[in-house]
Structure formats: structure tokens, C-alpha cells
Amino acid sequence: MSWVSPGQLTELGVLGMNQRNVDYIGRYNDRSMFPLVDNKLKTKQIAAEFEIKTPALLQVLEYQYQISHFRELVESLDGFVIKPAKGSGGKGITVITHRDGDFFFKPSGVAVELATLELHLSNILAGLYSLGGSPDVAIVEQLIQPSSLLRQYSHQGVPDIRILVFQGYPVMAMLRLSTVASDGKANLHQGAVGVGINIATGHSVHAVQFDLRVTHHPDTGMPLDDILIDGWPEMLRMAASCYEASGLGYLGVDLVLDEQDGPLLLELNARPGLAIQMANGQGLLPRLALIEQMNHKKYRSPEQRAAFVMQAFG
Numbered sequence: 001m002s003w004v005s006p007g008q009l010t011e012l013g014v015l016g017m018n019q020r021n022v023d024y025i026g027r028y029n030d031r032s033m034f035p036l037v038d039n040k041l042k043t044k045q046i047a048a049e050f051e052i053k054t055p056a057l058l059q060v061l062e063y064q065y066q067i068s069h070f071r072e073l074v075e076s077l078d079g080f081v082i083k084p085a086k087g088s089g090g091k092g093i094t095v096i097t098h099r100d101g102d103f104f105f106k107p108s109g110v111a112v113e114l115a116t117l118e119l120h121l122s123n124i125l126a127g128l129y130s131l132g133g134s135p136d137v138a139i140v141e142q143l144i145q146p147s148s149l150l151r152q153y154s155h156q157g158v159p160d161i162r163i164l165v166f167q168g169y170p171v172m173a174m175l176r177l178s179t180v181a182s183d184g185k186a187n188l189h190q191g192a193v194g195v196g197i198n199i200a201t202g203h204s205v206h207a208v209q210f211d212l213r214v215t216h217h218p219d220t221g222m223p224l225d226d227i228l229i230d231g232w233p234e235m236l237r238m239a240a241s242c243y244e245a246s247g248l249g250y251l252g253v254d255l256v257l258d259e260q261d262g263p264l265l266l267e268l269n270a271r272p273g274l275a276i277q278m279a280n281g282q283g284l285l286p287r288l289a290l291i292e293q294m295n296h297k298k299y300r301s302p303e304q305r306a307a308f309v310m311q312a313f314g
Helices: 006-011 017-028 031-038 040-049 064-074 114-125 232-246 275-280 285-292 302-312
Strands: 057-061 080-084 094-096 098-100 103-105 111-113 138-141 160-166 169-177 193-197 204-209 250-258 262-269
Touching: 017 250, 031 040, 031 232, 031 262, 040 138, 040 232, 040 262, 057 064, 057 114, 064 114, 080 114, 094 114, 111 114, 114 138, 160 232, 160 285, 169 232, 169 275, 169 285, 169 302, 193 275, 204 275, 232 250, 232 262, 232 302
Parallel strands: none
Antiparallel strands: 057 138, 080 094, 080 138, 098 103, 103 111, 160 169, 160 250, 169 193, 193 204, 250 262
8 A cells, every 4th residue: 555645544444543542452452461462471371271382481580590590491402582571572582593602693693692691681580671661571482493485585584474363353464574674573663574465365465665565575585476374274273262362352463384383373462553454455444344243153163263254355
């Protein structure tokens, strides 16, 4: 979507931020459930209860004295990911892809020493990256190995899939590809590429960077019009299951496709952004309106809801 007037946005069914906050987040998301999705450790715990696969948890650090245990852990690891439990927007996440002796390497090729990682853990525990600056917990997870199919499209970072779920129904999806501009992170506001995905087939339909249409990845040069995501029905089922797991009626589900383990849940978002509409080249409102008008008793299970949207929004 290139620049259009407010009237044209309405005609296209584009959901704006104020309407999203009032009519969808405010109406369908109980604030008492927010701590479950704002905390990555709690998200992993509820996902396990509902048999939703997540990256393997290697270590949890709650206190400064436990950082010495991290030194023991990484002696046997080649790659891993460090995350603040209450971080947002990718802040504080450190990815280590491999090591060489005493040096640990980020996806960019930058080498850091163990002391640097220990200082980073200390900063996480002190709340440097948490919402509101409150003390936090550090998580060490397995390193995701992106599927070979998707890896070729992204620059350094791990490609992920954002699926927007409304009242248990996946309504829109996009693939997020990191770039040089986004510093290897899958954040569209920082310059990552958003690729709209046909909800019925898992096939790419449209792509944007900085809200402008693109046909090829700016760094890898790969065409973006013929991407097909493996295991798409299972991804939709997992996303639909997150409705029961989280108790939220309007949420973003972030998944990755691991080469060995298949689809994995990265995190949930109770306030998902609206750029997914730009990536798909169409507005959310018609799909949300259809779900609101439905008789939901017909589609009780995540499998049934996933099957419905594949037929309705294809």
C-alpha cells in the first residue's frame, strides 16, 4: 500500500492504532493476563501446559550469584541465546552462533569474551532491559537453527513468522526477515522486511520494507514473491492454540521454523503492531468483522479454527 488518504484507508479496511487499542485490545484482552505474555519465562511455562513447543530452556538466572553457574554451562555449549524475561522489542537479546576458544561470536561475526556476557547477564538481572526497569530474570535458550529454506532469505538473523490471532482464529500472517538496516533483528520499524503470507497456503503474497513495496531482499537479493513456508497448517494450529493458553482474544504469535524441531513458539504479544497490514497489502477490519459475527460453537478446537481460516481467507 502506497500513501493513501484517511478515507481510502477506511475503504481498504485498515485497522488504526486507536481503534485497535479500544475495540480489540481493550475489549478482548483481560489485563490480568498480560503478565503471562510480557514475561518470556511464564510464556514458556504456559506453552508447555498446552503442549506448544518452544526452544529448549538451558538455564534460568534469577540472582547475581548464579552468573557463576552460567560459566559452567557454556563450557559445553557452542551456540545459545540469552534473553531478558521481561524485555520487549528484541532489547537485551544476545545470540551466540559459535565459539572459538575463549571467544563467543554473534551472527554479525563480532567476537565477545565470557566476561562481556556475564556483564550482560548482570545488566539483565538489574532490569536494564525490562519494562519499567524492574529487576528481571535472564533466560538461556537453545540456539535456533532456521530451516534451510528460510535461512537464505534473511540477513544474519533468524526469520520468524508473526500470526495475528483473534478470538482463537489466525486472521493474518507475515514472515519477518532481518536486514543490514535492522541490524540482524526481525523488527519492521528498524528496517526488517515484512512478507505477507497467504493464510490458506503459507505462500508469500506481498512484501514491504520501511512501508514501501519491495520484490527482492535488499541484502541477499532473493526474490520474495515465491516463498512457501513448510508445515504451514501446523503453524496455524499452534497459533490458534495460543488463544486457550494465553486467555487473550487479540494477540500476536511469533513462531520460528527450526531445521530439526519444526515450528517453535518464540513469544506472545498482547499488543501486536499493525504493520502486518502493510506486509499483506490489505486491511484487517473485514477479517476481524467476520470473526465477530460468527457462531463460534461450530469451531471449538484449534484444528477446526485453523481449517476455517484457510478456507475463509485464502
